[in-house]
Amino acid sequence: MKVMLAGFVAALVIAALAPVVLDQFGWSSAEHWSSETSVRLD
Amino acid sequence: MNFKQFGAAAFVLATLLFNPGWAQDAPEVDRTSTGGAQTLEDIMARQKKLDVDESFRSENLGDPDSAAAMSEQLGTQGGTSDSDKWRGIRYNESEITTQSRGPAADVLIQDGGMPWYELREGPVITYGGLALLGIIALLAVFYFVRGKIMIDGGPAGTRIERFKAIERFGHWLLAGSFIALALTGLLTLMGRSFLIPVIGHEAFSPLAIGSKWLHNNIAWAFMLGLVMTFVMWVAHNIPNKLDWQWLKAGGGIFTKSHPSSKKFNAGQKIIFWTVMILGFSVSLSGLSLLFPFQMPMFADTFGVINSILGTDFPTALAPHEEMQLSNIWHSIVAFLMMLAIIAHIYIGSVGMEGAFDAMGTGQVDLEWARQHHDLWVEEVQARQGKGESS
Ligand code: HEM
Numbered sequence: 001m002k003v004m005l006a007g008f009v010a011a012l013v014i015a016a017l018a019p020v021v022l023d024q025f026g027w028s029s030a031e032h033w034s035s036e037t038s039v040r041l042d
Numbered sequence: 043m044n045f046k047q048f049g050a051a052a053f054v055l056a057t058l059l060f061n062p063g064w065a066q067d068a069p070e071v072d073r074t075s076t077g078g079a080q081t082l083e084d085i086m087a088r089q090k091k092l093d094v095d096e097s098f099r100s101e102n103l104g105d106p107d108s109a110a111a112m113s114e115q116l117g118t119q120g121g122t123s124d125s126d127k128w129r130g131i132r133y134n135e136s137e138i139t140t141q142s143r144g145p146a147a148d149v150l151i152q153d154g155g156m157p158w159y160e161l162r163e164g165p166v167i168t169y170g171g172l173a174l175l176g177i178i179a180l181l182a183v184f185y186f187v188r189g190k191i192m193i194d195g196g197p198a199g200t201r202i203e204r205f206k207a208i209e210r211f212g213h214w215l216l217a218g219s220f221i222a223l224a225l226t227g228l229l230t231l232m233g234r235s236f237l238i239p240v241i242g243h244e245a246f247s248p249l250a251i252g253s254k255w256l257h258n259n260i261a262w263a264f265m266l267g268l269v270m271t272f273v274m275w276v277a278h279n280i281p282n283k284l285d286w287q288w289l290k291a292g293g294g295i296f297t298k299s300h301p302s303s304k305k306f307n308a309g310q311k312i313i314f315w316t317v318m319i320l321g322f323s324v325s326l327s328g329l330s331l332l333f334p335f336q337m338p339m340f341a342d343t344f345g346v347i348n349s350i351l352g353t354d355f356p357t358a359l360a361p362h363e364e365m366q367l368s369n370i371w372h373s374i375v376a377f378l379m380m381l382a383i384i385a386h387i388y389i390g391s392v393g394m395e396g397a398f399d400a401m402g403t404g405q406v407d408l409e410w411a412r413q414h415h416d417l418w419v420e421e422v423q424a425r426q427g428k429g430e431s432s
Contacts (some may be wrong), residue, residue, distance in 0.1 A: 001402055003207050007214025011222065011263035022122040024088070 068092035078102065100133040102126065134360050145335030146361035158366035160355055166370065170377040177381045181388045188295070189395040198409035202422065206402040209274050213401055216267030216317075219260045224380050226253035231373060268321045278305040279314045284417075287387055305418040313386050320379045327372040331365065338364035340371075 050424050068087035071078065079100060087094050104122030111117055122130075129138035131150050137149040205213070229237070230253055238246050285308035291301040293309050301307075304317035306314065330337040341364065359367070396410035411419045 002043075003210040003404070004214045004388075004402065006217040007211050010211070010215055011219040011260055011267075013072065014219075014263040015256060015259035018262045 043185065066272075067305050068094045073098060096133075099129055100135070103130045103135055110267055144238070149360050149362060152362040154360070154363050154366055159368065161370060162231070162373070164233070166373050167235060171232065171372065173377060174382055174384070177384050180383065181393075184351050185388075185393065190392065191295075191389075193395050193410050194300075194413060195408065195409065197407040198412075200408045201405040202408050202411050202419065203404055204411070205404045207404065209271075210401055210404055212267055212270035212274060215263055216271055219264035219267055220379075220383065222256055223264055224376070224383075226257040227373075227376055229253045230257065258332060261325070262330070264321070265325050268318070268325065272318055275306070275314060276318075279311045281308075281311060284308075285311060292363045300413045303415050304421070305415060307414070313382060316382045317379070320375050320382075324372060324375045324379060327368045327375065330368040331372060334365060335361045340367045361403050 049427075068084075068288075071081055071083045071087075073081050075081065075086075080099065084094055097382050104120075104126035106121035109121035110119070127136065129234055131138075132153065134152070136150075138150060140147050149329060229242070229249065233246055233250055233253075237249070241249075276335070284302060284304065286299045288303055288308040291297065291299060293307065294300050326339065338359070338361065341357050343361045344359075345357045347353055348355055348357065390401065399406050399410075
């Protein structure tokens, strides 16, 4: 059961980190514009 | 009614769910009265939702040879009239140049938006939703008819290791993220039709924003879980002769027998490959939606399909059309996956005594293992006899 919880928590941690990591590659969901090098994710 | 009849009836009913109302072709139209332009019949046919062959318009884009002389009134138009130009824009046949460098900036009109919207709000929600309710009803019937699948003669009391911690971690990473994706995806698709009328716009808005955030970002956990479980379990999921015998015996589900099986039986292999193939496809179409216009895939895929099957799918697609197809495909594949997974969750929890332990603690009852995976138990015990671990 501990492993099950660990899996769920890991999924949430990955979700929280995803925008931060994508930002490093210019894929920003925080910026409200799109350009040649950065396209809004939403 | 015996089970075979019941199964056949359920199958026929299930196929009816997926029976779309095929669009009929409109009858040939005589356009001499309008000089080849649109007639009242064309307009009426479209209103009746018949399939109108649009080539009389989409290919009617002007003719340089019939250009008026430069000195005449329309001479500066070249061989095209205003109508020809607008048709060219509408059917994406014009050479558009623009200073805007954003994706798809040179598409001025894309009229696939309405059919896409109607497909998404109509059949996708209706048939997808009915299919989900259908599988839940089917499982409920199964539960009441067949009951929980028990361990014959009760548990042995001794345990055997079935999945290591890393395997269970991979499974729950995949399962946790999938369930989150399924719920937030359904909310995004159906919230407008079913939730806003009940809870109102103000309450729905934060829910929708949160759903979108979770759906977009937890997808990476799903992809990681998919890769992990694929790598760890693919070797045990290669089909073999034994699977055929297992399937012929119907898995022993109705006969209450226990056909032989190694680590994964044929039913589980079907779940494994369904999850892997559909999971890969839903991930690809999801990425294509997550990075708009950056990963068009349908034109190329259609090209490959055409060259293999000799079909005639369009291979020149507007950027928006790629997005519309990705969206519809993403939902269809997601629904198919949800159907398989609901059945999987049922049999892995309330449907079978002792099954959940495999993913819960990793240790299953020896008698459960002997009944459902006899050859696997023999393999493990033979290896342990030689002093190796499972
Ligand atoms: C609450 C939800 C779930 C429960 C209770 C559950 C339970 C289980 C159990 C007990 C097993 C091991 C069966 C055995 O001992 O052989 C298993 C295997 C597996 N699970 Fe799940 N599962 C759940 C959700 C999911 C989801 C959402 C996915 C994929 C998206 C998934 C994919 C798999 C796969 C591919 C296997 C291996 C093949 C198989 O045994 O069918 N599971 N699950």
